Amino acid sequence: MSKFDSIRPFYDAEANKAIRQIIDDPMMEAMMNFTFPHENPAHWKDLMRHTHSLRDFQINFIYPALMKVLEKSSDGLTTGGFEVLKPNTAYLYISNHRDIILDTSLLNACLYEKGLVMTTSAIGDNLIKKPFLHTLSRLNRNFAIRRGLSGRSLFESSLEVSEYIRKSLLNENRSVWTAQREGRTKDGNDITQKGVLKMLTLAEGGENPFGYFEKIQVVPVSISYEYDPTDSLKMPELLAKSRDEKYVKHENEDFVNLLRGIIGTKKRIHIQVNGILDKEIKAISSLDTTQSEKLTHLATLIDHKIWSGYKLWPSNYIAHDLLYGSETFSAEYAPAEKDAFEKRMTGKVDTSDPVLLKSFLSMYAYPVDNSLKAKEKS
Structure with a gap:
């Protein structure tokens, strides 16, 4: 073993063999069928079998998968x-x-x-x-x-x-x-x-x-x-x-x-x-x-x-105002955005539990407080 074998990425010389080991894995097939929904799996599998570098794998498969994730979610x-x-x-x-x-x-x-x-x-x-x-x-x-x-x-x-x-x-x-x-x-x-x-x-x-x-x-x-x-x-x-x-x-x-x-x-x-x-x-x-x-x-x-x-998104400002019971940042969001955030929140956490409610709101509100700290510093 060389020095970093236990933690490092593959070398380019190892890429093709590694790809062939997982090309038929159900998770790879699901990932690529999501990425290339209109292509015959035989096509992307053939491309993978002819991929011999990490960069080519990232550009031809990981990047389009990420673009599809952005498009869908x-x-x-x-x-x-x-x-x-x-x-x-x-x-x-x-x-x-x-x-x-x-x-x-x-x-x-x-x-x-x-x-x-x-x-x-x-x-x-x-x-x-x-x-x-x-x-x-x-x-x-x-x-x-x-x-x-x-x-x-x-x-x-x-x-x-x-x-x-x-x-x-x-x-x-x-x-x-x-x-x-x-x-x-x-x-x-x-x-x-x-x-x-x-x-x-x-x-x-x-x-x-x-x-x-x-x-x-x-x-x-x-x-x-x-x-x-x-x-x-x-x-x-x-x-x-x-x-x-x-x-x-x-x-x-x-x-x-x-x-x-x-x-x-x-x-x-x-x-x-x-x-x-x-x-x-x-x-x-x-x-x-x-x-x-x-x-x-x-x-x-x-x-x-x-x-x-x-x-800072409307979600950050809404959470901050809800957390502190204020309307300090009400100019930063529309009523419809606040309604959507509250609907999302009530669907995800038990808002009758004050600890859970505070934790959820703080997760979104902290960036507002920290952004203000950074402005004071500058």
Whole structure:
């Protein structure tokens, strides 16, 4: 085995063999019949058998599948800020994380359409336990993050991931996507975990590991869904948290979340690139302070960049007004939009339970509060 075999995507030389292993899987057939509803399956299967690179697989199969998902379950995708990015250049994209598959898939679709380097993207190994999903994720250029580790095993795994990311960015000119925290944000309050940033520096070593961020190009990204397709599925975990109880996932819960994210209603979606943090990182690096404090400064900076890049939808403003019993943002939405949101809410959660109601509304309201914090900071 080579160094990163346990976590890396397939190499191009391995792509065709991997495709042939899953080409007749019922899940692949369902996925492609959804993507190409008017084509004879023999046609797309023949194309797959002649596919020999990850890029070709992504462009010819993953991209059209994603476009069909957008067509069927959203009111469209808009973007902003991509003009600051250059072709043939590797970036480390750090974004808020709401949906297991779509966040990184939508970003890659935008990068492809704009002629920019697509990413290799982090995914928790808990999400790809099924053999088909594990193979598909590696064909889609995902690298695995091992979950549930502690102690020495956690450190060794984190170091391996850090080294893989460094190699991708600096040696292979391959962009990388990672979430600002471990796992999705369930409550809508997008906060960068300093531990994620520390993990990124592990491969740097030496007396100034923070200097790693000066060698790469860090790009904060904001992803805004008008409706979170998995909002109601996040309620049990939020309820347990409110009771200070340990939340235990049900069998296949991650897979259900994955599917709901793909097929669930999203309405409008916006992806915003929030600049390249070159000057800001140099300023932090020059501070006469500890490595830990520099990471804290960077985490706060990324938070404010992501918050400032939100596209606030009527759903956010409606939830904020409902949560606080006000009409502060009533000019930002129409009565019909409020009625539609309330109808969706009552159909998804027991609104007679104050904890559930508050959790659901907060999920949509937090981006409004955080956006206001970012404006105060600027």
